[in-house]
Amino acid sequence: MVSLLVLVIAALFAIAAYAIRHGNAIRMVIGLSILANAVNFLIISVGFKGDVAPFVGAAGTPADPLVQALILTAIVIGLGVTAFALGLAYVLIREEESTEVEDFRRLKG
Amino acid sequence: MPLIYLYASRLLLRAPNSLVDGMAVDVGLWLLIALSLPFLFAILAPILGRLGPRVPGWVGLGAGVASFLILLVLWGAEGEVRVDLPWIPSAGIAFALRLNPLSLLFGLIATGMGALIFGYSASYMARERVAGPFYLYMGLFMGAMLGLILAGDLILLFLFWELTTLSSFLLIGLEKGEKRSTDAALKALLLTGLGGIALLLAFLALASVVGSFDLELVLGAGDQVVASGLYVPILLLFVVAVLAKSAQFPFHIWLPDAMVAPTPVSAYLHSAAMVKAGIFLLALFLPVLVSDLWILVLLPLGIGTMILGGLQAIRATDLKRILAYSTISQLGLLASSFALATVLGQGAGLLHTLNHAVMKGALFLVAGAVIYATGMNDIRELGGLRRAMPLTAIACGLAALSLAGVPPLGGFLSKEAFFEATWESGLLWAPILGVIGGGLTFAYAWNFFSRLFLGPRRGGVVVEPKALAIPALILGALALTLGIFPGLVTGLISGALSPGEVFAPSLLQWNVPAAIMSLLSAFLGLLLIWRYADTRALLQRIARGLRRVTPNRAYGAFVGGVQGAGQRMALATQNGSLRRYSLVLFIAVGAALLLPLIPLQGAPLLIDTVVTLPGPASLRTVALAIVLVAMIVFAVLAAVLRTTLHAVLSLSGMGFLLAMAFMLLNAPDLAMTQVLVELVLLVIFLIVIYKLPLRAIKPSPRRRASDLLLALGILIGITAVVNPSLATFDSSVAEFYLGPDLVNETGGTNVVNVIITDFRGFDTLGEISVIALAALALYTLFRRRRRG
Structure with a gap:
């Protein structure tokens, strides 16, 4: 049996890859951002169990707190990576006067 | 070398604990001082250069003399000196230094020659613009060489060994931007660096057999090493290291090219000291590694290199290249001496190491003085300089005759001892080839002197640079002294041999076979001198015929091949297409993820397409x-x-x-x-x-x-x-955080927050660093753009 979660994760990865394969610089950054989200969602799904948030003293089975702590860090790092990639794309687009990465002459040795 | 000062201060603090220890510590401290003086000089050299162009040379002379005297006095007063400081005790690596007859002999060569060369450099380098880094690297080299000689631990020895390679590389490549210079530096680095890797592997294998990095334990474990299964690889790796460092066939090709460095570098590193490091290792490790295989591998290569270098020295016309090939040839003689593995062979090798440092150092200083005075370096365009440069002529004559092996000079004694050792070996070909090598040496040594200083005057009007002639003259006089009074050093050399053995050659004791061999080689030399120009022309024709099969050709093909392959690979993978990169990336990651799944252990795949909701509906x-x-x-x-x-x-x-x-x-x-x-x-x-x-x-x-x-x-x-791994995920680690003690220990009830702040604080620090780095990178990116 395939859980819905697995299909969602796989779909997000596939969409991210498709966006990154697109030749547009901004689209590539969007793809990177989707990829970061896909990874985060993969990790939270791994720890999916229980029915209450992990608080001490909550009634019920708590969710896995460790994966949540990992993702908390990963979300912020994803922001840093995306912001940097976007800045890079911006500078390249301005200097090369094109949004298509195949036109970026400065990347070619 | 802050390390040494750290240890020195630790030593001083420890000294009062025990009076006996305190005495030993004082002595060891002197050894540390002798070792650190060159490094101290290297650090100060760039500052000293501002005080005047000659100042660093004079201070270097002082540092060299001081180290030399400390070693000598220490030996005279204390005999063997040991320093044992803990360095990386968990790995069994110690900062250990040993002063014994062998290390003293080589140490005196390294510091004494260094001091003279620094005195020479004060004048020679005064008008050079690369003088600043020159003194820094020379000081670094002197310290590294001394460290390599004194080291009492395999790892320490290896580190100093690599430091000499590095400083040699920096000194050859002093003229940045000159293609000849950088190519030569790269060649030296690649070949001697290869030797360095071989040495490290050999040392690690040795240590694994003996169970210690301690040099004394390793040196005492000869039978154990030879009997072990690793003996053959150890010996071969060791031989590669020695051949590469001491410029032996087929690794010798870096040394002639290294002559692009200033003459003091050639005189010091590439004739007197660094190239002797391989010879030093032969002398040091002979007791551990000697066997029939040792002789079988080393002797043909050594004697072959001796003859090959001699032929090339006759063929060459550039002053410094003649001396470089001569050095290769003489190093071949030294390697053969130790390859014989007899008392006489070792004694001859040690004495000739000293003699060669003296006479070849002198010849290089002469060549430097001639090039300095005339601006020319082709021996065919020079001649009759005896009146214009009388002091240089005397120095050259003494050194060349010593090299040719003419009595009563130092070179005669060690060459005779070498001849006698080859005769004793019982191999017929060794003395024959030795005589041929000796004849070649005789011919080019005499030609070097007579062509430059005798005969009709050639080349422009010159004034003798006295400051350059005097160091050469000192070495020339030393070559004579060593011939007449060999007793000055033979005691020390005997001490470096097996206990109880004595090596005492003298002008008054003649060994008949050796004397006949000497006469034969002198006769061959005279024959060659008579038809010198014809011999050179013949050799040049042969070299042209062989130009497709030289080691240089192989080196060029290898380096060109690596560069070509690298370029092709870069063009194929780094072609500037981001789409190509992402494709490669996805395929690589996909392969890495899917490969472990190939033996599918009944894991559910997409076969069952019923999609289920997570958890109960x-x-x-x-x-x-x-x-x-x-x-x-x-x-x-x-x-x-x-x-x-x-x-x-x-x-x-x-x-x-x-x-x-x-x-x-x-x-x-x-x-x-x-x-x-x-x-x-x-x-x-x-x-x-x-x-x-x-x-x-x-x-x-x-x-x-x-x-x-x-x-x-x-x-x-x-x-x-994901599907199988999601189902089998083990979340028991998280149970630790959900335990009842959490609130008591941390004071928090939100478990995720507690993990972030109390348990995984470093993750958060890393996360903040990433954000700061991204911001910094973006700032740089945009600022660069604004500047345009």
Whole structure:
């Protein structure tokens, strides 16, 4: 049996890859951002169990707190990576006067 | 060398603990001082250069003399001196120094020659613009060489060995931007560096056999090493290291090219000291590694190199290249002496090491003085300089006669001892080839002197540079002294041999076979001198005929091949196409993920296509399913919409839906963070889009089909990987954080927050660093753009 979660994760990865394969610089950054989200969602799904948030003293089975702590860090790092990639794309687009990465002459040795 | 000072201060602090220890510590401290003086000089040299162009040379002379005297006095007063400081005790590596007859002999050569060369450099380098780094690297080399000689630990020895390689590389490449200079430096680094790797492997294998890096333990474990299964690889690696460092066939090709360095470098590193490091290792490790194989491998290579170098020295016409080939030839003689592995052979090798340092050092200083005075370096264009440069002529005559092996000079005694040792070996070919090598040496040594200083005057009017002639003259006089009074050093050399053995050659004791061999080689030499020009022409014809099979050719093919392959690989993989990179990346990651799955252990794949909701069906899971499907829709929109603004808004929508999913998956902290981050990201995206001139995304129809195929492949692949691992995930680690003691220990009830702050604080520090780094990089990027 395939859980819905697995299909969602796989779909997000596939969409991210498709966006990154697109030749547009901004689209590539969007793809990177989707990829970061896909990874985060993969990790939270791994720890999916229980029915209450992990608080001490909550009634019920708590969710896995460790994966949540990992993702908390990963979300912020994803922001840093995306912001940097976007800045890079911006500078390249301005200097090369094109949004298509195949036109970026400065990347070619 | 702050390390040494650290240890020195630790020693001083420890000294009062025990009176006996205190005495020993004082002595050891002197050895540390002798070792650190050259390094201290190296550090100060750039500052000293500002005081005047000659100042660093004079201070270097002082440092060399001081180290020399400390070693000598220490030996005279204390005999053997040991320093044992803990360095990396967990790995069994110590900072150990040993002063014994062998290390004293080589140490005196290194410091004494160094001091003279620094005195010479004060004048020679005064008008050079590379003088600053020259003194820094020379000081570094002197310290490294002394360290290598004194080291009492395999790892320490290896580190100093590599430091000599490095300083040699820096000194050959002093003239930055000159292709000849950088090519020569690279060649020396690659070949001697190869030797360094071989040496490290040999040392590690040795230590694994003996069970210690301690040099004394290793040196005492000869039988154990020879009997072990690793003996053959150890010996071969060791021989490669020695051949590469001491410029023996087929690794000798770096030494003639290294002559592009200033003459003091050639005189010091590439004739007197560094190239002797390989010889030093032979002398040091002879007791451990000696066997029939040792003789079989080393002797033919040594004697072969001796003859090859001699022939090349006759063929060469550049003053310094003649001396370089001569050095290769003489190093061949030294390697053969130790290859014989007899008392006489070792004694001859040690004495000739000293003699060669003296006479070849003198000849290099002479060559430097001639080049300095005339500006010419082709021996065919020079001649009759005896009246213009009388002191240089005397120095050259003494050194050349010593090299030729004429009594009563030092070179005669060690060459005779070598001849006698080859005769004793019982091999017929060794003395014959030895005589031929000796004849070649006789011929080019005499030709070097007579061509430069005798005969008709050639070359322009010159004034003798006295400051350059005097160091050469000192060495020339020393060559004579060593011939007449060999007793000055033979006591020390006997001490370096096996206990009880004595090596005492003298002008008054004649060994008949050796004397006949000497006469034969002198006769051959005279024959060659008689037809010198013809011999050279013949050798040049032979060399032209052989030019396709030289080691230089192999080296060129190898380096060219590596560079070509690297270029082709860079062009194939780094072609500037981001699409190509991403394709390679996805395929590589996909392969890495899927490979472990190949033996599928009955893991459920897509065969069973019933999609199930996570957990038991409830309002919450239904809501989750709706949110997830919406999230996918927004993600697709972000990936396909043509207007940049629409695509970005879709991405943002996907992010907020993910936050909702987090909420439904019992992760309120994540939901909050995701919302905040998504807001920031949206603002950044909007600013960029607002600033960008081109807002529409061009469609790319040609590629769409293949990209879709790739995406489909990823969809299937990720499902195949994630599905089984999701089912079997072991979350027992998390139980630790959910225990009842958490509140008592941390004072927090939100477990995720407690993990972030109390347990995984470094993760958060790393996360903040990433953000700071991204901000810094962006700042640099935009500032560079503004400057334009």
